[in-house]
Amino acid sequence: MDRKYQAELERLAQSDMLRSLKVTRAEGTYIYMDGRRMLNLSSNDYLGIATRGDLAQEVEAELHRLGGAGSTSSRLMTGNYEEYQRLEDLLAERFAREAALVFGSGYHMNVGIVPALADSSTIILADRLVHASMIDGIRLSSCRFERFRHNDLAHLERLLNKYTEAERIIVMVESVYSMDGDCADLKGLVALKERYPSVMLYVDEAHAIGVFGDTGLGLAEATGTIQQIDLLLGTFGKALAGMGGYLICSDVVKRYLVNRCRSLIFSTALPPLTIAYDRLAFEALPRYTVERQRLKASSEHLRQRLGEWGLQTPSQTHIIPIVIGGAQQTVQLAERLQALGYYALAVRPPTVPERSCRLRLSLTAEIDLADFERDFAPLVAELVATQHQ
Structure with missing residues (x-):
């Protein structure tokens, strides 16, 4: 039986996948x-909270207060500890909305919500570049769906006009796209x-929460759209x-999901200490103004430098992809960077479409890019020369 899987693994290896x-x-x-010390250009620690260990003392105090570490059951059995209520109340208060619901992960959230809310009469319209977890949730819903061209609202409106008789249409987007950074x-x-x-x-704000908005509530805060989503x-x-992960919604939707969302109902709850940490981090978000500004400045600077070097990127944020094309060339460039002491990953299908393999630079507020710019410039010159051959 394993021969089939081994053959597929060998095929993946031969194609640099x-x-x-x-x-x-x-x-x-x-x-x-692998014995190397490298500057981490692939981290999601955007504000540097983990890097600096900002909340270590507070977490230690919570550990002494809470005692045990395990949750032991799902939330609907005995796992809905007081910490969940405190966190969800805080989320609802900060976002000035009726309710919040916390899930075990962003993946649990995206694969569970749509199948619970959708029925056979629901139409789903999703941006072509939404995250794999959102696509999995759509597929599990078994309802009709179409994908509109990336960030093309005119195309979306044509699809909306196509389904004017639909009772419910769910439009799904990310506020910051994880692979293009726009x-x-x-x-x-x-x-x-x-x-x-x-x-x-x-709207999934996975890569925007903490980074955008005056108090770090995401792109919805920055654009004044929290109440309309x-x-x-x-x-x-x-x-x-x-x-x-968390969902901000109406009280009715929250109560409905508690009764119908399988990824919530049939998953073990997060441990109380984890929830306590999440609350501490969320409480602290407003005070990270300097980190948000520093991250914004370094991201803008690197995007500008890439443009000066002749490389174009779709990025508008701290996620900065450099699209190479083929898997082999992308992997080789990533390996050369790692040999120089920079950990940047090659992103390949199925994460991105065929022939759009890329280096994905993920910046944080703590990274100093001076050495990276010096060492990366010669590689960029080679890459640009190759692309123009």
Whole structure:
């Protein structure tokens, strides 16, 4: 039986598509792997909270207060500890919305919500570049769906007009796209939603929470659209350096999901200490103004430098992809960077479409890019020369 799987693994290796798990150790902004010390350009610790260990003393105090570490059951059995209520109340208060619901991870959230809310009469319209977890949730819902061209609201509106008789249409986007680093037009999406009463707007802020907005509540805060987004999702596992996902919604939707969302009902709850940490990190978000500004400045600077070197990137944010094309060339460039002491990953299908393999640079507020710019410039010159041959 294993021969079939082994043959597929060999095929992946021959096409430079094979993935493997590697043991890593973090030390500040550096990562240790295979005996190398490299500047970590692949981290989601956008504000540097994990890098600096900001909340270590507070977490230690919570550990003494809470005692045990395990949750022992699902939330609907005995796992709905007081810490969940405190965190969800805080989320609802900060976002000034009726309710919040915490999930075990962003993946649990995206694969569970749509199948619970959708039925056979529901139409789903999703941006072509939404995350794999959102696509998996759509597929599990078994309802009709179409994908509109990336960030193309005119195309989305044509599809909305196609389904004017639909009782419910769920429009799904990310506020910051994880592979292209560009942003959704949330104001434009809200304007469309207000013209089409059957639309529910579903926005995943996984890569925006903590980074955007005066108090770090994401791109929805920065664009003044929090109140108009029906389903506003985010994660604790990136800028907040925690674990889990959250949904901001109406009280009715929350109570419905508690009864119908399988990824919530049939999953073990997060441990109370994890939830306590998430609350501490979320409470602290407003005070990270300097880190947000520093991250914004370094991201803008690197995007500008790439343009000066002749490389174009779709990025508008701290996620900066350099699209190479083929897998082999992308892997080779990533390996050369790693040999120079910079950990930047080659992103290949199925994460991105065929012939759009890329280096994905993920910046944090703590990274100093001076050495990287010096060492990367010669590689860029080679790359640009190759692309123009």
